[in-house]
Amino acid sequence: MQNDIGPTTQTLLERGMPRFRGGQGYAIRAKKSVELGFKPPMQLIIDRAEGDFVYDLEGREIIDFQNGWATNPLGNCHPEILEVVQAAQRRYGFHWEHPLRVPVAEALAETMPGRALPRFSFEVSGTEAVESAVHAALCHTGRRTIIAFASSFHGEGLGTKLISAYNSDNYVGLEAWWGGVTLGLFPVSIGLPPGVSHAQYQAHCFWYLEHYIPQQVMASDNIAAVLIEPALAEGGNWIPDPAFLQGIRAICDRQDWLMIADEVLTGVGRTGRFWAVEHAGVTPDLMVVGKHLSGGIEAFAGFAARDDILGDNPRATGGSTFAGTPAGCAAALKTLEIIARDDVMSHAQTLGEIAEVTMSDWAAQYDIVSEVRGLGLLLGVGFGEDEETGVLLARSVRDEMLRRGVWALCDFEPQVRLYPALTMAPEVLKAGLARMEEAIDSVSRSGPTVGDYPAMPNGNVGF
Ligand SMILES: Cc1ncc(COP(=O)(O)O)c(C=O)c1O
Numbered sequence: 001m002q003n004d005i006g007p008t009t010q011t012l013l014e015r016g017m018p019r020f021r022g023g024q025g026y027a028i029r030a031k032k033s034v035e036l037g038f039k040p041p042m043q044l045i046i047d048r049a050e051g052d053f054v055y056d057l058e059g060r061e062i063i064d065f066q067n068g069w070a071t072n073p074l075g076n077c078h079p080e081i082l083e084v085v086q087a088a089q090r091r092y093g094f095h096w097e098h099p100l101r102v103p104v105a106e107a108l109a110e111t112m113p114g115r116a117l118p119r120f121s122f123e124v125s126g127t128e129a130v131e132s133a134v135h136a137a138l139c140h141t142g143r144r145t146i147i148a149f150a151s152s153f154h155g156e157g158l159g160t161k162l163i164s165a166y167n168s169d170n171y172v173g174l175e176a177w178w179g180g181v182t183l184g185l186f187p188v189s190i191g192l193p194p195g196v197s198h199a200q201y202q203a204h205c206f207w208y209l210e211h212y213i214p215q216q217v218m219a220s221d222n223i224a225a226v227l228i229e230p231a232l233a234e235g236g237n238w239i240p241d242p243a244f245l246q247g248i249r250a251i252c253d254r255q256d257w258l259m260i261a262d263e264v265l266t267g268v269g270r271t272g273r274f275w276a277v278e279h280a281g282v283t284p285d286l287m288v289v290g291k292h293l294s295g296g297i298e299a300f301a302g303f304a305a306r307d308d309i310l311g312d313n314p315r316a317t318g319g320s321t322f323a324g325t326p327a328g329c330a331a332a333l334k335t336l337e338i339i340a341r342d343d344v345m346s347h348a349q350t351l352g353e354i355a356e357v358t359m360s361d362w363a364a365q366y367d368i369v370s371e372v373r374g375l376g377l378l379l380g381v382g383f384g385e386d387e388e389t390g391v392l393l394a395r396s397v398r399d400e401m402l403r404r405g406v407w408a409l410c411d412f413e414p415q416v417r418l419y420p421a422l423t424m425a426p427e428v429l430k431a432g433l434a435r436m437e438e439a440i441d442s443v444s445r446s447g448p449t450v451g452d453y454p455a456m457p458n459g460n461v462g463f
Pocket of ligand 1: 127155156229233234262263264265
């Protein structure tokens, strides 16, 4: 079947295929889709990114709801971030011992809930930052294990693959390394046994965490910490009640476990509050940060902790060579400054409200939509009655969106996820959502149009 992705994109995809891990990804997906009687999925490669848009190699203007995997709070290629990043590179090149670390730590400390997490360890990626925070918790408590959650995603390192729990394939080959992680249950709201309400399931999640695990799986005094995403993003855009995070905090206090919030994706305004834990009024003991702090330009991540956890914890080492680069620190500082100066949080809240109103009746209007879930600009639309049909439908909607010039995410989950920039123009958000609705309408009439389930993630090109 004719591929619609355009000749320049196709040529580069083909050149890349033999060069990268999973480089055959697109080819396999396209072949499988056609074998199943569907179209080859669309793909794009970016030629240029600016503000609320990306422009692909075919010259198409595309509304950006993909947002560099939710790393870009201020829109693509923000000129002020670019300027400070380039200035830092010109001035310091790369050296660890540069002066920007201190003002970044000071500025971040001011944002921390209750100003209770004043010490930092900087890292390059969210993956490293999660691993480093877990290590700090293990060293601080002298205990050996942690609790993470089903459907969570914390990164692609050896440790974070073992900690994450969104796909059983993730563990294959790593079985010998397992042992330090027990999984709690996250209160998802669909797929519950018949007759079980959300409130009952949430109560069950608490019981499982506080009673079942310590009694049947791991002694309480060998559990250092509970590691939780305040909303599950990669694992399917599950947004818990504030009461869930409050309950986790209370259980951690009763059991003498540390609470580590992984705010790599939810932090710095993504959910409409600066940190997502603020929706629940909860202060964790450690908080992992990343993504948005890059200002969409230069990697920056790390974790914050209570003074006593990081102040005197000699075994909890961290920080790889490029952790907290001058350019990354400059990007983070400027990002924090612009968010405060331009009252970006209010704009993001307004955008969140627009999205909520626009999407509110989609589940009632379209049979294929199972649920719309959003918190601020952490937005997701669930599809289908079961996982398999849902993934096919979600990928088809994402595909139809791309054909209409809107770029969104759909990985393994039966969801299309949207991460507009916090500064997106309201009319661009509305136009993107209108095209998304057209895509949903089209797929609800035609049925699935691409069919590469269950092979591989579909979020980006295969290299
Ligand atoms: C909640 C969460 N933690 C950690 C990570 C890993 O961050 P990175 O990809 O920067 O290593 C991600 C990435 O998506 C994430 O969503």
